[in-house]
Amino acid sequence: MLSKKVKSRIFILILSLTLVTAIIFFVLKSLEENVVYFFSPTEIHNKSDISFNKKIRVGGLVKENSISKNEKSINFIITDLKNEIIVSYGGSVPNLFSEGKGVVAEGKLKDKKYFIADKILAKHDENYMPPEVKKALEKSN
Amino acid sequence: MLKNFFPNKILSISNKLITNLIIAMILVVFLGFIYALFISPPDYIQGDSVRIMYVHVPSSFIALGSFAFIGIASISNLIFKVKFMPLMAKSLAPVGSIFTLISIVTGSLWGKPTWGIWWAWDARLTSMVILLCFYVAYILTWKLISSFEKANKISSIIGIVGLLNLPVIKYSVDWWSTLHQTSSITLTSAPTIHYTMLVPLIIMLVGMVMYSLIIFLMKYKTEIMKFKLDKKKNNK
Known part of the structure; x- marks a missing residue:
């Protein structure tokens, strides 16, 4: 079977691997x-040591029917279905940005419910399908 | 299975077999490209940019798979000291590192139209860059250290530590919030990719794995010849 040398090598290796x-x-x-x-x-809601001067990112879903645009800025609500944050952003959004889809906003918190973004990123999920399938799925629902 | 990779067996593999493999690989990749670029539909939300996936996902798969092999070979190097294992691992490193780079570059190209940003230091992207660093360190060890025994020992340690990075890459999207989406293909549940997109993905995967195998075989043959030459020189 395994020689003593090999056994000791296995032992050392396992030990150092566990340690690392x-x-x-x-x-x-x-x-x-x-x-x-x-x-x-929700994480922002529960956080006690929040800094309002540091840049952070907030992510979640764009709430349905929450996008409102005017000449200067776009406002919408990020939700994780438990808590919500209102986001205000003056700039152009990525193509994939839309209601009900994932979004990550980069900027600063004004207060725990209000966020001023200076960058908006779209986050998509792991579902891939052709448009026709999506339509069919929506119909059956 | 492993016996077929013994040095003498590999050297007796004719170049004709490799040529045939290359022809088969070109056919598969060509079919994959036709399917990926023309037959498969655009995505319902990403449109045509989803086609980058057909190169990005197989590249990442090969990048991780190659390093998994290198890591396991490294463990066996340190414990059992099988002579041809380090040569196999060494031969797999270049193709693995190139596909890591391709995965990062195509991912970046994919990020711009979908996320709206070329690069984000989230856990998945960062751990992939760390993997690339491990590949570079591994290859450099073999290049810069001339003594085989020494290079084998140091590169094996790099391979084993790098192995620990692989589960971090794989599960980074589940453990932390990342910009990168979670996996579409998992062992435990049905894939969340429609089959019209899954088919070209699998064809491309097969083609690119074949390509990696060919490059590996060629490199492995050269490494064995070099090793035998060195041995002869030292004996004289």
């Missing part, structure tokens, strides 16, 4: 605030 995995786990855990790309409205 643990280190990586704790590093990622402590950096979680920086690893996440955006916060959901």
